[in-house]
Amino acid sequence: MAATTTSRAPATPLHNRINPKPWPSNQRVISNFNPMIPRSERRRTLAVLATLRRDNRDDESHNAIEGKNKNSIELQSLLEDFPYELNSKDSNSLPRPLTSTYFSNSVSDGSRLRVAYQGVHGAYSETAAEKAYPNCEAVPCGQFDTAFEAVERWLVDRAVLPIENSLGGSIHRNYDLVLRHRLHIVGEVKLAIRHCLLANHGIKVQDLKRVLSHPQALAQCENTLTRLGMVREAVDDTAGAAKFVAFHKLNDTGAVASSTAARIYGMNILAEDIQDDSDNVTRFLVLAREPIIPGTDRLFKTSIVFSLEEGPGMLFKALAVFAMRDINLTKLCSFLGNFCCLFLLIESRPLQKQALQMLDDNNNGFPKRFPYLFYVDFEASMADQKAQNALGHLKEIATFLRVLGSYPAGITMS
Ligand SMILES: O=C(O)C(=O)Cc1ccccc1
Numbered sequence: 001m002a003a004t005t006t007s008r009a010p011a012t013p014l015h016n017r018i019n020p021k022p023w024p025s026n027q028r029v030i031s032n033f034n035p036m037i038p039r040s041e042r043r044r045t046l047a048v049l050a051t052l053r054r055d056n057r058d059d060e061s062h063n064a065i066e067g068k069n070k071n072s073i074e075l076q077s078l079l080e081d082f083p084y085e086l087n088s089k090d091s092n093s094l095p096r097p098l099t100s101t102y103f104s105n106s107v108s109d110g111s112r113l114r115v116a117y118q119g120v121h122g123a124y125s126e127t128a129a130e131k132a133y134p135n136c137e138a139v140p141c142g143q144f145d146t147a148f149e150a151v152e153r154w155l156v157d158r159a160v161l162p163i164e165n166s167l168g169g170s171i172h173r174n175y176d177l178v179l180r181h182r183l184h185i186v187g188e189v190k191l192a193i194r195h196c197l198l199a200n201h202g203i204k205v206q207d208l209k210r211v212l213s214h215p216q217a218l219a220q221c222e223n224t225l226t227r228l229g230m231v232r233e234a235v236d237d238t239a240g241a242a243k244f245v246a247f248h249k250l251n252d253t254g255a256v257a258s259s260t261a262a263r264i265y266g267m268n269i270l271a272e273d274i275q276d277d278s279d280n281v282t283r284f285l286v287l288a289r290e291p292i293i294p295g296t297d298r299l300f301k302t303s304i305v306f307s308l309e310e311g312p313g314m315l316f317k318a319l320a321v322f323a324m325r326d327i328n329l330t331k332l333c334s335f336l337g338n339f340c341c342l343f344l345l346i347e348s349r350p351l352q353k354q355a356l357q358m359l360d361d362n363n364n365g366f367p368k369r370f371p372y373l374f375y376v377d378f379e380a381s382m383a384d385q386k387a388q389n390a391l392g393h394l395k396e397i398a399t400f401l402r403v404l405g406s407y408p409a410g411i412t413m414s
Helices: 046-052 057-065 075-081 124-132 144-152 172-180 215-220 222-227 238-247 259-264 314-323 353-362 385-397
Strands: 114-118 137-141 158-165 184-192 196-199 210-213 231-234 253-257 268-271 281-288 300-308 347-350 372-378 398-408
Touching: 114 124, 114 144, 124 137, 124 158, 124 184, 124 281, 137 144, 144 158, 144 172, 144 281, 158 172, 158 215, 172 281, 172 398, 196 238, 196 259, 210 215, 210 238, 215 222, 215 231, 215 253, 238 253, 238 259, 253 259, 259 268, 281 398, 300 314, 300 385, 314 372, 314 385, 385 398
Parallel strands: 114 137, 114 158, 184 398, 210 231, 210 253
Antiparallel strands: 158 281, 184 281, 196 253, 196 268, 300 372, 300 398, 347 372
């Protein structure tokens, strides 16, 4: 498929509104990567939202390159144009417990579950959304914040976001987002990630001077890209990188993305499995407005965040509430903060001002001076008495405690 240029902007989701993601200093940022779609184009009625369905998704990806994408509706602009009153007259807007729908792919009115992800068609996050809900309608969002807002404002039913990777460790910004928003973790997907080096047809590896991709993907392919002597440039997502290179018919630039992205954007795969470690798994969280009712019929995990008073042995006491009940902690840590040197299964994060503000507004007496938050995942359901007891015990020790979700443990999928 040849990419053709048009005067109209491609259907790339909009740029980051809140915080740019961090990336290594040797990576330049393409700041005008996602041109703004004219506002007149973005002003759509709510009815148009229905056209977000991906019935003609393959056509969509083709058309996206040609700038004819019907689904060029930006979730971001929908959020701006129709805040809050969305669905207010719709009986479906009433909160529903998720137990009845969690393992099906449709909401109770018969329509498909809509799952927001960050990136464009072909992103790994889209694959994760489809693994979680095989028949879902995956909805691309420019940024993670947009995906969260889309759930909060009833534009979609779920959001999927990458939270940690076996090579790159935790994605701290996404933990902060989970904390700042009031969504619940209702599932996890572990996806084996296999990166490819993509280029336009007729281009050889030797022709490439630079390569575009998501910062995580670039980091995961560090050795290969260094060996090839390529300049790395970070962009919002892997599929967006492929789309950009195809759309602009670049001859000296490649993209690190999936074979799916190669197919969608008509690119050639120059090399497969270019990640530094073949065992490259990314864990994605599934978030919803309401929690699921935890069960005991299968292995469940529970994610919590808490803070502690400063003092000798405080973290030891906090972790003991799990150890004394034989509850396994599963959160793997690759970022060694102050306390992490001692406990590799727990991750301490300096408390950001914004997060602190959010917590302050909602929790009287939150200790402002305490500089760390701890995220822990443990292997037990909140329906399990020993988990209840452990958290009851932790509450006596912690100055702040929030259960982010109790959900079925995921298996690694390829
Ligand atoms: O950019 C993407 O395709 C994503 O979904 C984010 C990502 C990047 C690298 C590994 C896993 C997820």
